[in-house]
Amino acid sequence: MQTLKQLQNGELKGTISLKLSEQLSHFPVEIFALADTLEYLDLSFNDLSTLPADFGRLRKLRIFFCSENRFTVLPEVLADCPHLDIVGFKSNQIETVPPRSVNPNLRWLILTNNSITGLPAEIGNCSRMQKLMLAGNRLKELPASLANCRNLELLRISANQLSEFPEWLLSLPKLAWLAFSGNPFSYKPIVQSLEPIDSRELQISELLGEGASGIISKATWRHAGETSEVAVKIFKGAVTSDGLPEDEMDACISAGNHDGLAELIGQITNHPENKKGLVMKLIPDTFYNLGLPPSFISCTRDVFKPGMGLTPAQILKITGTIASVAEHLHSKGIMHSDLYAHNILIDDEANTLFSDFGAACFYDASDIETARKLELLEVRAYGCLLDDLISLCNEAEHPGIEKLTALRDMCMSDDVSKRPLFYQILSQLHKL
Template structure:
């Protein structure tokens, strides 16, 4: 992170990227001295509530993050930057989104955790929009015009006040990842309580990883005279871009046992800060991440290490495991919402473990048309996963992979209702 002093002294002249977090209450005018080069600007974690009227002088700006500030209105001057296509105003106090603030060039818009009750119909003019993050607001409806954003691939709308899912979602040709838990229409089923594990019987060893919803650590669990190694996830309790942590925990429990899921052992009891948590099997060391999360450039598509290559056996095992697991989830009325390679762990044999229920949502299986449509949205995500797997093949032209290519194409049909269901995919893969 750079400093305001370095900016003011001219040491940052020619910078392409700038990140300042110094309790700023006013926009530093010196930023305009970088107008000829600046493409990425991050002013998150400050005390800003407005932008200067001439903000559009930043003609080369492509990415602007201004999260954790004090804005109550999404600034209209954002639209004066002709190349700006990624905008993030997470965790402000925004109530109003003016039509003028939504430039048609927008590709990725983050408005998570604000106070927005309504979006302007002009959002439908954002034809390039691929990723829209609206969790944790006060939206009771989504504008019909949003259905004009035919490139929209990922939509996050949990923890709002929506009374129903719009019917036009079922017609979106590229929508593949959607989360909607925690709304007025959401029905979270009762799930069986797992075995309760006393916090005092766990000895936390070290951090394994941290995500938006919680922290995962390695721990030793004592049961009488026996000690075993486990993984422990403690939920943070705050709304994330994907949804509410309690919905994640409930969905994971409701998913039930599947060989492609990390096995749940129990729920945390008597946590000293009364936090919720899960105890899981420790993932074997020889498993590794299949992919990495999308980059700012790739937006909705995972990225992979250049040296990553997969055998036909690995590809087929991964494809079969994820299809089988997804079929089980949808049979239970669970939309995973984040079916991605970066949530997939594999080994050299193609053994697969899938996880991260942070974006999971429950839906009503008895609403047949809605259930059919939601499954086809997730099938599209599976199609992109197949596309990723095929791109990593060390022998891309073998017969089996040709069949997977045909399945991929059917999953990505731009008419969602023409796509197969997950059980159809399971049956087709069983013949490969």
């Protein structure tokens, strides 16, 4: 994090990346002195509500974040930056997205948690768009022109006011990660409660991890004269980039038991801050994340630690478990919507656990045609996982990997109808 004083003193001359958060109420004009070099600008967590009319002077700007500010209108001057690739205006007060504000060069647009009621048809001009984050707004419909965004891979429309599911989304050739829970059209099954666990029986000992929707901690559970170590997830309660925390909790519960899922023990009651939470079996510390979240460059695809490699046996075991979990979820009318390596935990023996239901969606499994298309959409995400893991294989000529490569191609087919369903994928994997 740099400072405004450094900028004003000329200490940041020639910088490529600038991040300022000092309760700024006006755009610092000194930023224009960096116009010849500046590619990344983050003005999040300030009090800005407008950008200067000559914002386009930042000709080299590629990434611009302006989240947690006071904008009510997405600035039209965003269109004046010819190389602008990624834009984030999360958690402002935006109600209006003018047609001109949608820079056609955009590849990744984040408008999560605003008050947007509609998008302009010009969004369909963004032919490079791969990632569009719209959860937590007031959208009543999506512009039909969005169907022109043939490179769109990830779309978040959860927690909006959509009265009908946009069926045409299911024909987009590259769409693989779609979250839509928390809309008026959303299917809501009856979710059975788990065993209630009084929060006073839990003693938190250490933080295990924190995500957008909640905090996971290790805890000691004292109950009925017995003591055991467990994991506890407390949901934050606010809308995330993926959707609503209560939808995540319902999906976790409805998923039930599977060897590839963390085992649920109960639901927390009597939380001192009245928050919702789950108690789970503690995952051994021998498990670690298979991948890392996408980077600015990879956009929708995971990245991996340098030098990481997997044997054919490990890859086949991991992909078999995930296919089995996905088939299990879809049999219950659940789409995980975030099938990624960074949401998969493995150990050195390739024992595998699938986690993070933050984007999960329910659908009516009795609507056979729509259910099939939703599953085929997630099959593409599975194909991307296969593609990633095959690239990590340390024995590319292995016959099993060659067959897995052919399966990957089927799963990633731009012709949605030619992709296999998960039960067919499992059948093929069993032959490898």
